[in-house]
Amino acid sequence: MSDLRTSPLHERHENLGASFTPFGPWTMPLKYGNELDEHRAVRSTAGLFDLSHMGEIRVTGPQAGEFLDHALISTLSSIPVGKAKYSMIVNEEGGILDDLISYRLADDEYLVVPNAGNTDVVWEAFQARAEGFDVELADESLDTALIAVQGPRAEQIIADLVAGEDETVVRGMKYYSAAPLNVAGFDVLLARTGYTGEDGYELYLPNAGAGELWDALLNAGAAYDLLPAGLAARDSLRLEAGMPLYGQELGTDITPVEAGMARAFAGKEADFVGRAALDGREPESAIVGLKGLGRRAAREGAEVFREDEKVGVVTSGQPSPVLGHPIALARLHPEFSEPGMSLEVDIRGKRHPVETVALPFYRRSDS
Incomplete structure (x- = not known):
């Protein structure tokens, strides 16, 4: 890992006892303790993520x-x-x-x-x-830190760290909105976005202030049982939320049409790179949610069958910490994308029953 980039918060993660994993050209926290505890904290209270590996x-x-x-x-x-x-x-x-x-x-x-x-x-x-x-x-990727607070108590944690009328800005901010704001004494771009299926905020700022802001968020969140959370929890959270991950669900071997994003350019007037290949394209596959009907979880690469016909492959899968049963995303032939279809996945040479379901697997109660 010596040649990998480290986050400006790397020393903080080490002090918190994090274990690390390579992620692209970076080494980032995988977990700090038990990844299931971190996952459940985001669903019930709040989690604190270092996302400084993202580009800007x-x-x-x-x-x-x-x-x-x-x-x-x-x-x-x-x-x-x-x-x-x-x-x-x-x-x-x-x-x-x-x-x-x-x-x-x-x-x-x-x-x-x-x-x-x-x-x-x-x-x-x-x-x-x-x-x-x-x-x-x-x-600005190497000069910018990105910290996320995700979970039901995220709004209150951020609100506790702003002054005066800025609390109204925090509480009134809509999903997929952003505004410059001072949080805990640091000028940030505060965005109400995230990758967990929960309410939450992402805070962009120069590297120099990242450590102190992380500390302030960790301290403010302690009253609400916030936990620092790593990439393991981030992955299980995004899977429950039915969100695709590049390199698994998405890649150069799939187009936005197969990824369910044809609506993004439907009716678009401006030309864009790749348009000629996408206009009028019929999907060759679909990203589909699978609910495991047994206890074994299908993992990436597991083949999906309808009787003796292979109809696709699992791209992500694991037991759901919140739902209590296995879940997976798979690329399937479009005719097998409707919810309620009975299929099987091959897990180490044995077929296990699954059912296609509508995404997301998990939806927060206030959404």
Whole structure:
């Protein structure tokens, strides 16, 4: 791991007893104690995540919106200032290079957040696609820390760390919105987004203040039983929430059509890279939720069958800590994507029954 990048919070994680794992070009906390406890804390109270491995690319200039309309499959030029949009970037053949979130910070300014392992790919694609646009690009990934507070008590924890009328901003912020705010004495971009299926916030700031802000969030959260949480809990949480992970559900071998994102460019007026390959495309597969009817969990790579016909493969799977039964995401032939279909998965040479279900597997009570 010596050649891997470390987060500006790495020493904090070591002091908390974290175990680490490689993730893209980074080494990041896998867990601090028991990953099931961390998962359940996010579902019941709150969890604190270090996401500083994520990328941050700032896009500015008179044609910033038009450039992103060209570079991504969605229409970014029409989203209001202070709002965010989930989208994808594809190659000329329509294969997904990454899924990412873009925040509109001003009329001529956006912050685009790629996945950790794809930041360099997105950066190179942006540079190539910027030709002819009046736009400036800045890769701020290595200078920016990202901390997330996720869970039912996240709003109260952040509200405890802001002053005066800023509490109204925190409590009134809508999902997929963002605003500059001072939290615990640090100027951050506060976004009400996340990857857990719970309410929560993400805080972007320069590396220099990350340690002190982490400490402040950890201390404020102690009154609400907040736990620091690692990548293991983040993965099980996103799976319960039915959210795809690049490298498992998503990749260059699948297009947004198969990923259920055709709506992102339906009716889009602007041309974009990959459009010719996507317009009119019929899906060759679908990402489908599977509920295990036994106790064994299907893992990535397990084959899915309908009687003697192979109909797809599991991309992610494990026992659900909250639901009490195995769950999985799978790429299946589209005709097997409707909820309520009886299928089988091959787990170490033995077939186990599963049922297709609507996503997400888990939905929080107030959503």
